Amino acid sequence: MLDPKLLEILACPKCKGELEYRPQELKLICWTCRLGYNIKDDIPVMLIDEAEPIPGDKK
């Protein structure tokens, strides 16, 4: 579970835009950059090099 205070403030490190939180997938998604940032052991990994490309359209 991500700390609500973190959720409120975190932004994409690349474009600084808003993120979508997907608790089931343990991911934070930036639709502008089409990147998914993983949450590991409750710590969001906001490293651009480790983000995963997100294919397709926003669901």
Place this chain on the structure above:
Amino acid sequence: MVEALSRNLRGPDPDWWHQRYLQQAEWTRSLRHHLYRWLEIARCRRILEVGCGTGAIAEELAERTTAEVHGLDADRSALALLRGRPRGRGVCLAAGDAEALPYPDGSFDLIATHYFWLWAGDPPQAARECRRVLRSGGVLAALAEPDYSRRKDVPNGNPPIGEFLSQDLKERGANPEIGAGLRDIFIQAGFATEAGMLDGEVGLEVQPEIFQQEWEMLARLGYPSSELDSLKASSGLKIIMPVHWAIGRRL
């Protein structure tokens, strides 16, 4: 930068390194607490520590203020250690690079750093990012940044300990002399900057525990054991370590 910070913890014993970071924090405490009072940190609502590592400073900030305290580091093993401690739960943690901060513009009243800039991959870019995420009037504080190249040990070993540690840090991707360059880096990033340096001095008679840990660390890093033995047998041992600080205000 990710690589450099991971190597910083050196293998399977992050607890030992946490003790080392606590000792560094102890060493620089009077300077840091003076800066806290000057900066009136009690008035801050949201604070970020960039390069928080295992949390020696972030936990202190969470205890001394009512602010929401965030900690960022590229090294996940350090963050996991911090999160595992009860005090660490008072800090909001994220893994990230100082050069690409994962926060919106104007988010923080204070950004604190401690023994961080020597590990920064691109210090000017990190300083610009800090400026971006500070609110107008917010402060970037380098609370302490060492200059290992000018460390003096009395008596000294062969090789001189300051040189030995500088070389080790350079091999691990750090810049052990960054402290002296902070003022320029902050000014070029657009901060109204004040900076200074003081000689931190410790003596064996007064603080024997510091020397105990210092010798243990030197042995771990492969400093010649015969030299270490003769140092331990010397009397009147002193370490003089220049420590830089810099305060940048976003106007």
